[in-house]
Amino acid sequence: xxxxxxxxxxxxxxxxxxxxxxxxxxxxxxxxxSDGGIIITGSTITKIGDFKLLKESDKIGETITxxxxxxxxxxxxxxxxxxxxxxxxxKDYAMRNAGKSYLEIAHAGGGIWDTVTQTRKATQExxxxxTIKLANRHLKNGTTTIEVKSGYxxxxxxxxxxxxxxxxxxxxxxxxxxxxxxxxxxxxxDFQGTETAYLSEIAERLFPILKxxxxxxxxxxxxxxxxxxxxxIKDYFNTASAMQFxxxxxxxxxxxxxxxxxxxxxALSADHLEASTENEIAILANSDTIAVALPGASIGLGCxxxxxxxxxxxxxxxxxxxxxxxxxxxxxxxLTQASILGTFQKLTNAEVLSGITFRAAAALNLSDRGKLxxxxxxxxxxxxxxxxxxxxxxxxxxxxxxxxxxxxxxYDKHN
Numbered sequence: 001x002x003x004x005x006x007x008x009x010x011x012x013x014x015x016x017x018x019x020x021x022x023x024x025x026x027x028x029x030x031x032x033x034s035d036g037g038i039i040i041t042g043s044t045i046t047k048i049g050d051f052k053l054l055k056e057s058d059k060i061g062e063t064i065t066x067x068x069x070x071x072x073x074x075x076x077x078x079x080x081x082x083x084x085x086x087x088x089x090x091k092d093y094a095m096r097n098a099g100k101s102y103l104e105i106a107h108a109g110g111g112i113w114d115t116v117t118q119t120r121k122a123t124q125e126x127x128x129x130x131t132i133k134l135a136n137r138h139l140k141n142g143t144t145t146i147e148v149k150s151g152y153x154x155x156x157x158x159x160x161x162x163x164x165x166x167x168x169x170x171x172x173x174x175x176x177x178x179x180x181x182x183x184x185x186x187x188x189x190d191f192q193g194t195e196t197a198y199l200s201e202i203a204e205r206l207f208p209i210l211k212x213x214x215x216x217x218x219x220x221x222x223x224x225x226x227x228x229x230x231x232x233i234k235d236y237f238n239t240a241s242a243m244q245f246x247x248x249x250x251x252x253x254x255x256x257x258x259x260x261x262x263x264x265x266x267a268l269s270a271d272h273l274e275a276s277t278e279n280e281i282a283i284l285a286n287s288d289t290i291a292v293a294l295p296g297a298s299i300g301l302g303c304x305x306x307x308x309x310x311x312x313x314x315x316x317x318x319x320x321x322x323x324x325x326x327x328x329x330x331x332x333x334x335l336t337q338a339s340i341l342g343t344f345q346k347l348t349n350a351e352v353l354s355g356i357t358f359r360a361a362a363a364l365n366l367s368d369r370g371k372l373x374x375x376x377x378x379x380x381x382x383x384x385x386x387x388x389x390x391x392x393x394x395x396x397x398x399x400x401x402x403x404x405x406x407x408x409x410x411y412d413k414h415n
Contacts, residue, residue, distance in 0.1 A: 003061025005407070008037030009051035010072045011386045016357050016371040022285075022317040025350040032388070038072065040378040043406035048372060064409075069386035073353065074372050075144030075379030075405065077360035078334050080271050080292055082149050082182075082325035083134040084127055084166050087118025089326045096301070112152075112186055115326050119152035119162065127165035134324070134332065135173040140411055142381035142400045143334055146175050147321070147364055149220060151182030154191075156205045159183045163215040174410045178364050180248065181210055184221035184228055184236060195228055199236040207243055218268075218364075222250040223258035230261045237265045246365055252276040253297070263287040269319065269363040273306045274298060281307060285314035290363040292319045293355070295341040296329030308345040319363045320355035336396025349392050378407035 013033040019025055037051035039060070047054060055063060092110040105111055119127070135146055148166050153159040163179055170177040183202045191198050210216050219240040221233050227250075240247055247265050251258025253272035259280040262270035270284060271292035284291045293306035311318050320341060324332030331337065334356060342352040358370030369377045382402040383391055390398055403411040 002041055004039045004041040004046055004059055006037050006039050006051075006054055006057075006060045006063045007404075008054070008066060010036050010038075010066070010382070011069045012036075012388050013038065013048060013072045013372060014074075014353065014388050015048065015373065016074055016354065017373055019350065019354055019358070021359060021362055023315045024312045025348060025354055027348050027350045030350050030353075038372065038378070038380070040404075040407040043377060045372060045374055045376055045378050047374060066382075068384065070401070071383045071385045071388045071391070072372070072380050073142075073383070073388065073391065074357040074370055075381055075403065076142045076334055076356045077145040077364065077366075077370055078138060078143050078322050078324070078356075079147050079269065079319050079360040079363040080149075080294060080321035080323050081146055081332070082151065082323070083138075083146070083332070084131045084148050084150065084162050084169070085115055085119050085152050085326050086122035086127065086130075087115060087326065089115060089330070092327055093300070093330065112327065113189055115152050116154050116188065120158050124161050124165045124168070127162060128168045131166060131169040131177070132173045135169065135175050135177060138324075138332065138334070139174045139403055139405070140399070141333060141335055141396075142403060144175050144379040144381070144403065144405050145178065145361070145364070145366070145369060147178045147180055149180045149182040150216075151185035151220070154183065154185060154188035156202065159202075159206055160209060160215070163210070164213075167213075167215055174405055176405075178218070178366075179216040180218040180220050181206070181216045182220040182222070184219075184233065186222065186227045195232045196235070199228070199232065203236050203239040207239065207245070210245075211243065217246055218248060219245045220248045220250065223261050224250070224253060225255055230257055233261060237261075241265065248363070252280055256280050259283050262289050268365055271321065271323075272297065273311070274304050276307055276311075278310075281310050281314050281316065284311065285316040290317045290319050290359065292321050292360075292363055293341060294321055294323035294329065295337040296323045296331055299337065299340065300328045300330060305341055305344050308341060308347060312347070312351060317359055317362065318351070318355050319360040320352065321360065321363075333396055335391070339392045339395040342392060343395075349389060352392055378404055380404050
């Protein structure tokens with residue numbers, strides 16, 4: 001029988017147990033285990049409780065004793081990123097801050113198509129290596145699960161290259177990588193046909209390969225005036241649903257249209273939502289679709305934040321993700337961005353932590369992580385502190401000193 005490992009003592013273990021999936025959360029609802037320990041067996045948590053009492057168990061094979069004050073939280077889950085890409089968009093960022101519009105930047109050779117061009121030039125091996133590098137950087141900031149989108153290939157062959165690179169990266173990267181097909185990112189400039197013709201080709205030729213090679217079980221689309229309309233996407237999402245893909249939507253970033261599409265197609269999540277009005281907020285709150293705020297895009301573009309406070313007060317489930325991408329959200333620091341969103345939207349610590357743990361897990365249809373409970377994955381981040389409030393108070397400046405993934409210590413700041 002496999003021996004268990006006891007880790008502790010932790011001044012505080014923030015379990016996230018007992019918090020509902022939807023709606024506002026008070027800090028008083030957080031379940032905190034003081035002077036606690038965590039027993040792990042293999043990749044899972046088998047018990048959480050008082051460290052001294054757990055230490056007396058004869059089933060413990062090894063005890064990892066921590067010196068000093070430590071706070072333990074579930075590993076963070078970043079439910080929306082684009083960390084598989086080629087090149088850089090530093091020029092775009094400089095032009096945008098100098099007052100250039102999106103169209104002016106695009107006409108100067110920037111924008112999404114610039115990244116498409118650079119990603120197409122990259123080899124699959126190069127994309128794999130760069131994805132691993134960025135994923136491991138996220139892990140050092142406490143993120144143990146990362147959703148990774150394609151969408152910079154925009155042809156069957158190039159989307160396959162990206163998704164195969166993501167699959168390969170997942171073998172070596174320390175966090176779990178959850179692939180999403182975003183072939184419906186924009187109509188590629190070199191496609192000779194309409195939006196619906198392009199989407200039809202992708203659905204007919206790419207979707208079966210995604211299934212046969214197990215490259216992705218998630219289909220995303222950008223619903224926006226500059227990308228695809230609610231009418232354009234109908235057959236595409238109908239096909240995806242019929243093939244039992246999970247659906248997610250880039251929604252309401254600049255204009256309010258995507259939220260209703262997401263809810264109509266029972267999408268797992270509707271992401272962005274900066275342009276959501278009271279109508280879209282109500283639609284999301286009365287659905288099972290997770291609202292995903294992307295503060296990194298708001299910071300990168302200098303635009304309004306997702307109305308997170310209104311969404312929570314209306315009863316929606318709110319997750320928070322980094323949107324790490326080379327164009328609009330180059331920072332890629334989930335904890336910093338979530339802390340800033342909390343400041344501007346007046347979110348409780350419990351709401352922010354829920355948004356980057358178990359509510360983010362729900363946006364990815366993952367039920368085995370996001371909380372520290374018996375039977376769930378032993379994914380957790382440890383901070384030097386005697387008070388969990390320090391984590392968000394420092395707005396990302398307090399980094400984890402240790403990170404465990406699947407029961408293994410994969411990052412230790414001291415080594």
